[in-house]
Amino acid sequence: MGTLVEEIFSRKAGRQVQAGEIVLLDVDYIMSHDNTTPLAIKAFREIGKPILDKSRIVIHLDHAYPAPNVLAAENHKKIIEFVKEQELPNLLHQGVCHQVMIEEGFITPGAIVIGADSHSNTYGAMGAFGAGLGSTEIGVAWVTGKCWFKVPETIRVELSGQTQAGVYAKDVMIHIAGLLGMDGGTYRSVEFGGEYIANLPMHERIVFPNMSTEIGAKCGLIAADEVTINYLENETPARRRVLSESKDPFEALHPINPRYERILEIDVSALTPQVACHPDVDNVKPLTEVEGLDVHEVYIGTCTNARYEDLEIVANMLKDKKVNPLVRVIVTPASDRIYKKALKNGLIEILMDAGCTVTGSGCGACIGRHGGILAPGERALTTMNRNFIGRMGSPLSEIYLASPATAAATALTGKITDPRGILV
Amino acid sequence: MGKAWTFGENMNTDEIIPGRYNITIDPVELAKNVFCEVKPEYAKTVKPGDVIVGGQNFGCGSSREHAPIAIKGSQAKCIIAPSFARIFFRNAINIGLPILECPEAVADITEGDDVDVNLSTGEIFNRANGHRYQARALPDFVLKIAEAGGIVNFLKTHDIQDLLN
Incomplete structure (x- = not known):
């Protein structure tokens, strides 16, 4: 009981x-x-x-x-x-x-x-x-x-x-x-x-x-x-x-x-893509309210959203396209097993052809110690779970949290972008 | 009795002790920089027995133990707050830093008030205005850990089952 x-x-x-x-x-x-x-x-x-x-x-x-x-x-x-x-x-x-x-x-x-x-x-x-x-x-x-x-x-x-x-x-x-x-x-x-x-x-x-x-x-x-x-x-x-x-x-x-x-x-049927905005995870807005905001880095990784299916969503959206060359797009598979499956099924090649930087598996850029560190004044959109001030580097940088699909759409334009317009 | 030091809501582990000082786990070293960004005068003038009075969700953020270790190293007697973040709550208990939940006291105590705390009864007495507040008494097992000076010390001489017996 x-x-x-x-x-x-x-x-x-x-x-x-x-x-x-x-x-x-x-x-x-x-x-x-x-x-x-x-x-x-x-x-x-x-x-x-x-x-x-x-x-x-x-x-x-x-x-x-x-x-x-x-x-x-x-x-x-x-x-x-x-x-x-x-x-x-x-x-x-x-x-x-x-x-x-x-x-x-x-x-x-x-x-x-x-x-x-x-x-x-x-x-x-x-x-x-x-x-x-x-x-x-x-x-x-x-x-x-x-x-x-x-x-x-x-x-x-x-x-x-x-x-x-x-x-x-x-x-x-x-x-x-x-x-x-x-x-x-x-x-x-x-x-x-x-x-x-x-x-x-x-x-x-x-x-x-x-x-x-x-x-x-x-x-x-x-x-x-x-x-x-x-x-x-x-x-x-x-x-x-x-x-x-x-x-x-x-x-x-x-x-x-x-x-x-x-x-x-909660009935999820009417929900639209959401973004947790700088500087708190409960500073949540519908994506449409922050659409167009410039982004300097897109990070697809972590225990929250870097499983095979997440990479597949991103690869499907980036296939035969190029990410914005002024944006660093980093993909860190959550585990070696995911990485190997993505490699075997051609996802990694699609991501790299689109201009993503694919790193070895692990916590990666999420804690600001292992690549992907942000400079003062920069803004990242990531698939992480946490957007504490300074987590990814400079305390003067900003972190926005969203889904892998939103991350992929944003990678293409360099601005926070609604994935619903890009999904095939 | 001790002087009250007041802090705001959602005081996170980085505000208690910024990450760059977490290269040591020595309580005395950590205490030199505790609250250095939010209240730099604290580390310089805190006296043994002083009391930290925090806001809602005190200690939120990381699971790292440096934050409660730094406060304990400063020789504060205890922390009073309306609520504590979960891992900070456990970490504080396990390292032997007493914590009391008492929203009434927090709402009424101002910085510098002279405050008496009875840890076993949870009674708080504010000498500055004569008001008394009752925090939830600490459970027996928490007092056992606190009296031993932390769970590590407790286990040197006890079996873990003794916590609840």
Whole structure:
């Protein structure tokens, strides 16, 4: 009985839990990356106790990989030496941590996964509880296998209807961020459901839990269904092996007689492309209100929107065309697997012929440390999830967030452009 | 008792300690630059026991722990705010920096007021105007972590199960 987060926590606790309780739960996987692992190692050493289960630890090199400077290189060195010393089995450098966690099958319905990264909420797309924590807690979980949680209240976002051509999950989520505001989900579980979500493929679903972080949410959840199970069975070959050994039995949980703090009902049918404007994610406007604004860089990447299908939308729009030569258009596939598929199917060639710069997979320009850095007075339109001042470089630059289709349309003109006029 | 230092809404982790100072994790070093852009006089004149009074969504932004570490390093006694950003809330508890949610106190306390805080009862007394406010008392397990000086210290001598026992 309860909301989806109460159901997930109750399964782990072995008893019914309710919003407001403090619980201490076993975690299935503990994720960290090159920026946050060094502090976790420090906490681990200070505690002075052994790691409980090495197979539950997953460390990624993605935030500044390959190392762009000596400091990043030192972090990588420290992490690799630690992995070697502790004989940890899961050190990955094949793309943005959240995408890789999902596509390598670490995330299963009903699981609890914590990560030293604020966008660990992403795992909610698979019906798992995912939440971001600080590094100290990651070091604590390495040793104890557990984490404390206050069971959160839930805001249900009920989405109905079907989006029009040129309008995507990203537009819907930006619209929700505008409605709820950047602290509208603080401490809360935000549960996304309804007819619109039920019909949505996994690559689009991921956008909602991923950006639930931007409204302060503890987790963003979508109940697992056939789409989830099909994704797990067909798209995560590594996981099939693990599942066949029945190491992690999963359970597609759903809310049962839930009591929601608030229900937000949205019909997406009439929604037009949306843009989150500088300097806040809740500074949301219909694209038509900012159309024509000059843009100096277009960045298509990140855990929010750089999956194969996103690159396909962009490639279809840029095929046999040229991007504005005065605009830097950077494409960073979210993972190596996506990159290889895009390469095999000719997408990368289309993007490069159109004048895009395609980089290796990873967090790329999103955190302003690994290429694509903005100069003072510049404006970027990106498929990212966050537009904090100075995130991509100079504090005097501006970041606008939008869908991959809007990014592609904007790349062609060099001005914020409505994709509906360009889509074929 | 301690002096109140007031801050605005949505104080993000970069405003608490700008990213360029996050090259160290030493609390004393970080404390030298805490709030340097929004309130430069804080780091120079803060006294042990002073109290931070923040606005809504205090500590929003990154999951990095430098922000609460910098405040703890400045020897502030606690932070009072109407609400805290989620990861900052956890990080503060885990490093042993007490935080209290009390919108009434925040609305009534002005910069420089002399404020008494009882961490175990959540009672806040403003000596400047004689007003008392009641914050939600910190849960026992949070007090245990705070008393140990953070979760790392707690685990040196306890099992994690002891948090809830």
